[in-house]
């Protein structure tokens with residue numbers, strides 16, 4: 533008989549994990565969610581085999597529990613694990629973006645049947661809910677594990693095995709390491725993105741054409757400001773100590789940049805930008821995670837009916853398989869830039885050659 537994985541919270545993250553685990557077929561996937569409509573959709577999409585009536589009755593049937601709810605609810609469910617009588621061992625993980633309070637709560641679990649290993653799949657979206665869930669969401673992404681003090685190496689190996697259909701790359705960190713690093717590469721950038729949008733909104737009052745000028749750069753850097761505000765409120769509050777300290781450092785740095793500009797110090801300004809460029813260019817661009825990417829080409833197309841279709845036809849004619857295609861929101865209504873992603877560098881280069889032979893302007897980012 534198959535073992536049972538229970539997933540509490542079937543939104544973007546829980547739904548995506550459910551889809552990938554169920555597709556492997558090794559486990560019976562039991563789900564629950566506070567929203568009846570989400571449960572209905574999870575069954576309809578084939579993300580789960582079955583919906584359970586409530587948290588406790590589901591947990592009593594489960595061998596593995598994945599808690600994928602907003603962080604305050606995750607803490608509440610973890611507390612309930614002490615009140616439930618379990619007849620078999622239960623390996624528990626979560627998906628929370630901040631680990632401090634979660635791991636604190638994990639150390640308060642006294643139920644001898646329960647072992648807890650914190651989890652954080654480092655991929656997501658600015659969209660939310662089961663509607664946005666995809667079985668391949670975590671492919672090639674980093675998946676951080678933070679084992680509680682009672683978890684041993686075998687437990688870590690087992691949770692990796694259960695989560696392996698997600699095709700992520702696992703890294704084990706302490707809670708502190710996790711919360712500091714995610715503050716730097718995820719939480720603080722989000723805060724800055726939202727602040728840039730506020731700044732534009734204020735200027736809009738006196739510059740009504742401003743929103744028409746909001747092109748590539750602004751849209752790229754602020755995409756994440758369109759994310760779920762409730763989720764990000766929780767993340768900011770859960771990681772506030774690290775974020776406040778980073779804000780202090782950032783304000784000091786901005787003071788220094790302000791001085792460079794006030795003094796018209798061209799050399800130091802260029803150096804500031806150059807150092808940032810070097811570090812940014814050196815980031816591992818072929819991996820998903822902080823900077824998601826396959827092998828991409830950028831194609832300039834004119835905003836005419838059929839323009840997109842022609843590009844796809846040229847590639848399909850030569851049997852090139854496209855992994856993803858996206859129209860970047862730049863210069864809307866004039867020309868469009870297509871980002872086309874491929875699985876391999878060979879397909880990337882071959883596609884450039886084919887499209888250039890049809891007079892398209894094609895760029896590969898180095």
Ligand SMILES: NC(=O)c1ccc[n+]([C@@H]2O[C@H](COP(=O)([O-])OP(=O)(O)OC[C@H]3O[C@@H](n4cnc5c(N)ncnc54)[C@H](O)[C@@H]3O)[C@@H](O)[C@H]2O)c1
Nearest residue numbers: 541543544545565566601602603605628629656657660661
């Ligand atoms: N969105 C991301 O990019 C991302 C990435 C990695 C991790 N996370 C973490 O994943 C968790 C879930 O975020 P999400 O993006 O999937 O959000 P989501 O809103 O898409 O999904 C959350 C789901 O939890 C359900 N829910 C809420 N309260 C519940 C309760 N008491 N019992 C059962 N279900 C309940 C909601 O109905 C919803 O379906 C958060 O803890 C977040 O920190 C998010």
Ligand SMILES: O=C(O)C(=O)C[C@]1(C(=O)O)C=C[C@@H](O)C=C1
Nearest residue numbers: 629653654655656657658718756
């Ligand atoms: O791609 C996005 O939209 C995300 O915001 C994903 C992202 C990130 O910052 O990288 C956001 C929060 C999660 O905890 C993990 C991943």
